[in-house]
Amino acid sequence: MISAINSLNTALPFLYFFLFFSYGYEFISEENKFRKANRIYLIIVLITHFFYIISRTIEFNHPPITAKAEIFTIIAFSVALSYLLLEIFSKVSGTGVFIIFISFLFQVFSSLFIEDLLEVPDIFRNKLLGIHVVSAILGYSGFTISAVYGILYLMLYKDIKISNFGLIFNRLPNLETLERLSFISAVIGFMLLSLAIVIGLFWLPWAFPDFSIWDPKLLVSLLIWIIYGYVIFAKWFNDLPSKKVVLYLIADFCFVIISMILTSFFTKSFHYFG
Amino acid sequence: MDLLGISINHRTADISLREKLFCSPEEIRNLIPELKKNIFSEGVVISTCNRTEIFGIPVSDNISYSDILNFIKDWKKINDITEKNIERYFSCSAVKHIFNVSAGIDSMIPGDSQILGQVKEAFTISSDNNFSELFINRLSDTAIKVGKRTISETKIGEGAVTISYAAVQVIGKIFSNLDKKSALVIGAGQTASLAANHLKDKNIGKIFITNRTLANSIILADKTGAVTIPFEEFKLHLHKFDIIISATSSPGFLLSEKEIKESMIKRRNNPVCIMDIALPRDISPEARDIEYVFYNDIDSLKNIVDENIKRRKTEIIKIDNIIMEEMISFHNWCNNLNIVPAIKLLREFFEDIGNDELNKIKNKVTEDDYIKLEAMTKRLIGRLLHNPTMKLKSISESSLSEQEKLKETAIIKEIFGLNGKIENKALN
Numbered sequence: 001m002i003s004a005i006n007s008l009n010t011a012l013p014f015l016y017f018f019l020f021f022s023y024g025y026e027f028i029s030e031e032n033k034f035r036k037a038n039r040i041y042l043i044i045v046l047i048t049h050f051f052y053i054i055s056r057t058i059e060f061n062h063p064p065i066t067a068k069a070e071i072f073t074i075i076a077f078s079v080a081l082s083y084l085l086l087e088i089f090s091k092v093s094g095t096g097v098f099i100i101f102i103s104f105l106f107q108v109f110s111s112l113f114i115e116d117l118l119e120v121p122d123i124f125r126n127k128l129l130g131i132h133v134v135s136a137i138l139g140y141s142g143f144t145i146s147a148v149y150g151i152l153y154l155m156l157y158k159d160i161k162i163s164n165f166g167l168i169f170n171r172l173p174n175l176e177t178l179e180r181l182s183f184i185s186a187v188i189g190f191m192l193l194s195l196a197i198v199i200g201l202f203w204l205p206w207a208f209p210d211f212s213i214w215d216p217k218l219l220v221s222l223l224i225w226i227i228y229g230y231v232i233f234a235k236w237f238n239d240l241p242s243k244k245v246v247l248y249l250i251a252d253f254c255f256v257i258i259s260m261i262l263t264s265f266f267t268k269s270f271h272y273f274g
Numbered sequence: 275m276d277l278l279g280i281s282i283n284h285r286t287a288d289i290s291l292r293e294k295l296f297c298s299p300e301e302i303r304n305l306i307p308e309l310k311k312n313i314f315s316e317g318v319v320i321s322t323c324n325r326t327e328i329f330g331i332p333v334s335d336n337i338s339y340s341d342i343l344n345f346i347k348d349w350k351k352i353n354d355i356t357e358k359n360i361e362r363y364f365s366c367s368a369v370k371h372i373f374n375v376s377a378g379i380d381s382m383i384p385g386d387s388q389i390l391g392q393v394k395e396a397f398t399i400s401s402d403n404n405f406s407e408l409f410i411n412r413l414s415d416t417a418i419k420v421g422k423r424t425i426s427e428t429k430i431g432e433g434a435v436t437i438s439y440a441a442v443q444v445i446g447k448i449f450s451n452l453d454k455k456s457a458l459v460i461g462a463g464q465t466a467s468l469a470a471n472h473l474k475d476k477n478i479g480k481i482f483i484t485n486r487t488l489a490n491s492i493i494l495a496d497k498t499g500a501v502t503i504p505f506e507e508f509k510l511h512l513h514k515f516d517i518i519i520s521a522t523s524s525p526g527f528l529l530s531e532k533e534i535k536e537s538m539i540k541r542r543n544n545p546v547c548i549m550d551i552a553l554p555r556d557i558s559p560e561a562r563d564i565e566y567v568f569y570n571d572i573d574s575l576k577n578i579v580d581e582n583i584k585r586r587k588t589e590i591i592k593i594d595n596i597i598m599e600e601m602i603s604f605h606n607w608c609n610n611l612n613i614v615p616a617i618k619l620l621r622e623f624f625e626d627i628g629n630d631e632l633n634k635i636k637n638k639v640t641e642d643d644y645i646k647l648e649a650m651t652k653r654l655i656g657r658l659l660h661n662p663t664m665k666l667k668s669i670s671e672s673s674l675s676e677q678e679k680l681k682e683t684a685i686i687k688e689i690f691g692l693n694g695k696i697e698n699k700a701l702n
Contacts, residue, residue: 160447161562163574165581169447175545176450241543241566 001059002116008052013111015045016076016104023096027171035093042084042096049077065133066117066124068264072110074134076103078141082185086145090181092173098148128203136196136221140256142189143228147253149182150246157243179242183235186249190228197225220259227252277368277413279317279329280342281361284382291359294352297321299399305349306403313337313345316410320375320396322389324382327375329368331409369604372413373597376421378430384586385430390421408611416604423596430589433582438469438521440578441549441570442476445517448547448568456480457517458508459500460528462490465521465551470498478517484508486522509533513540519549520556531560538564551575613670616683617663623690624655662686 019041026034053073056064064070083099086092123129156172159165172178200218205211212218231248234240240248282295297305302319309317309328314337317330328342339362347355363371374380376393397414400406406414424430434440449455457478459470462485473481481500484507485491491502503511512518512533520528534557538546543566550557550571562569628651636644669682 156447160444160568163570163577165444165578174447174450176448180450239542242545243566 001055005052005055005059005116008048008055009111009114012045012049012052012073012076013104013108015048016080016100016107019045019080020097020100020104023100027094027097028167038096039084039087039093042080042100046077046080046084049073049080053077060117062117062124063130063133064114065130067115069110069112069114070117071133071137072106073114074137075141076106076110078134078138079103079106079144082138082141082145082188086181086185090177090184092177092181094171094173095149095152095181098152099145102144102148123207126207128199129207132196132199132203135192135199139189139191139193139196142185142187142192143224143249143253143256146182146185146189146249149178149185150250150253153178153182153246154243154250175242179246182246182249183232186228186252187232190225190232193221193225193228197221217263220263224252224256224259227255276331277329277363277365277409278314278332278337278339278342279327279363279368279371280339280346281325281327281363281371282346282355282359283325283327283361283380286361287355287359291352291355292324292326295321295326295346295350295355296323297326297350299395302396302399303403306400306405308349309345310405313342314405316400316405316407318372318396318400318406318410318414320393322392325375325380329363329372330405366601366605369413370597370601372417373420373600376417377424377593377597378421379424379590379593383435383583384590385432385435387431390418390425393421394418409608412604412607416600420597420600423600424593427596428589428592430586430593433578433585435579435582435586436468437551437572437575437579438465438519439472440575440582441469441519441551442472443578444549444568444570444575445547446476448545449516453477453479455516456482456514457519458482458484458503458511458515459494460484460508460518460520460556461522461552462487462494463521463523466519467494467497469519469521469549469551470494470500473517473519474498474500482508482511482515512537515546516544517547517549518557519551521551522556524552524556525554527558528556529558529561531558531564534558534561534567535564538566549575610670613666613683616687617666620662620666620686620690621655621659624659628652628655 019038022034022038022041026032026038053064056070064073080100080103083096083103087096152172153175155168156175156178159168160175173181200221204218228249231240231245231252234248235245282292284292287295297319298321302321305319309319309330313333314328314330315333317328320327320329326346328346339360340357343355343357343360347353361371371380372393376390378384378386378389381389397406397410397417400410401414434443446452455478457473457480459466459473459481462483466483466485470481470483481498482503483491483495483498483500484503484505485494486505488502488504491505494500495502509529512529518529522528534546534548545566545568547568548557548561548570550559550569553572555571557569559569559571561567632644632648632651635647639647666683666686
């Protein structure tokens with residue numbers, strides 16, 4: 001089992017790289033015939049990745065959420081899975097290259113630094129913690145995809161504004177679709193983060209004796225929840241212009257990244273996984 | 275393959291000459307009997323705004339390009355047409371040219387979507403007027419096949435190649451639900467009309483038309499199912515439109531930056547796509563700088579057109595391959611044109627002899643014996659013809675030239691007296 005896990009750990013970055021390359025080729029070559037093949041390949045990669053996650057969980061007797069490198073493989077998986085669902089339900093393809101690249105980066109980092117942790121605190125084997133972490137990761141994956149579509153929106157917006165009708169103009173879906181994808185991803189991310197926060201607020205005080213409401217990670221998560229909530233609220237109720245929505249979502253994502261780095265590396269928290 | 279023909283097209287003649295040479299379908303129907311009497315036994319006349327072409331099988335070996343040219347000169351009563359205005363085609367080059375035309379790669383803009391329909395119509399006219407027989411019918415089928423394969427197997431027809439269609443292409447890159455958008459077309463001339471039709475084809479929710487002359491806007495609105503707005507009032511409703519296409523002959527700007535800014539405030543900055551396809555321009559180009567305004571004029575839209583034409587040209591290699599495949603298939607068919615009837619006639623010749631002999635003894639033998647004799651005769655004919663048939667088939671499938679194939683089959687035809695019958699059979 002261990003050797004199979006190690007082999008998959010080595011193979012996954014390559015699988016994501018070829019997937020990224022394949023989507024990139026589809027985007028540049030402007031050949032739609034690769035669309036179906038790429039989707040099938042994406043499904044195969046996701047099944048392999050899922051098998052890898054399950055294998056790790058069984059082998060090490062805990063879900064891979066105990067260290068940064070473990071969480072990164074979950075992020076890589078959830079971003080790719082979210083993209084697959086988005087591609088299927090929105091019927092928009094051709095943007096896979098931009099999303100899969102993120103999965104590839106996270107998986108490379110995970111594969112390089114992941115350790116076979118056999119001994120972990122019992123708390124990490126708790127099912128509620130599993131739901132809390134997975135929903136938080138899926139939520140942040142939603143925010144990531146939202147930001148990527150937001151950036152693509154800005155690129156296309158600029159190209160149309162300056163009448164530059166090149167590859168971006170030809171290959172990306174229209175502005176309204178990009179804005180919609182960005183917004184829907186953010187809404188899904190927001191709902192999943194809400195679930196993670198609710199579970200956290202009820203369960204964390206019970207699980208962690210040193211729980212504090214003033215914990216920096218908790219405060220940052222609440223802040224992220226508030227700023228995304230504001231944009232969603234403003235878009236729904238105040239009819240915020242599309243470009244502003246996208247700019248806010250990108251700014252929110254930048255805040256997520258910066259705050260995560262700051263709280264993970266420069267503050268002490270009970271809410272620590274690595 | 276004796277196909278002969280001339281083409282007067284956008285490469286060889288200016289528009290005024292092409293206009294003079296244009297033949298309507300009715301005119302082609304009247305022209306065919308004369309052409310059949312003097313020039314071609316069967317053929318086709320293709321006439322569009324960009325070309326007039328006459329191709330066919332000459333009634334005699336003496337028919338030359340000049341005869342075809344003089345015929346068209348006399349028919350259209352045009353004297354200013356010279357040898358320089360014609361392209362000459364014979365045999366394979368003629369077939370290839372017709373395939374190039376039906377594939378749309380001989381058009382002024384590669385991938386012209388109308389040409390295949392025009393070629394189809396030309397062949398139909400020939401067929402309806404008994405001007406097409408075995409050869410032209412096969413040529414027609416293959417030319418249409420080439421055109422269809424070109425559309426389904428290549429991207430030659432993709433992308434906008436007119437300014438008005440390029441404008442619609444840009445609109446499609448901004449909005450997703452076009453059926454929920456409203457568009458205003460300013461002007462009712464040819465360009466505005468084309469744009470309005472493209473918008474209608476794209477299922478734009480509501481189309482409004484405004485023009486200085488109300489009557490013209492009503493005519494265009496009737497054609498496109500649009501609603502007219504009095505020219506004096508359209509600025510009051512500017513904020514209601516997601517798409518504005520302007521194509522008037524106004525000497526100055528109809529819409530200033532300020533007016534558009536004001537309408538954007540009323541629109542609460544919902545994006546608007548402005549296509550100024552007028553020359554001189556109708557809308558201040560400074561509108562380009564306003565947030566959420568996507569402004570394009572003829573120059574910027576021409577970039578799309580040029581880019582699409584460039585892309586289409588890259589597809590020509592694929593189309594050349596399709597044409598080559600169909601040329602080979604057509605050439606093989608032509609080569610078999612003499613051999614297949616020869617095999618058939620040879621078999622008929624032997625069967626006739628067999629039947630004659632069987633009839634002679636029919637009343638002299640019992641019914642059972644007759645059945646046996648009949649079966650034996652069939653077997654005998656089959657065995658006797660096996661080798662000659664195989665030989666003829668191998669000749670038809672060989673890489674020999676048409677002349678060499680004819681030489682090889684000549685001896686069989688000579689021995690059994692099949693000469694003369696074959697050509698008639700081929701054409702019936």
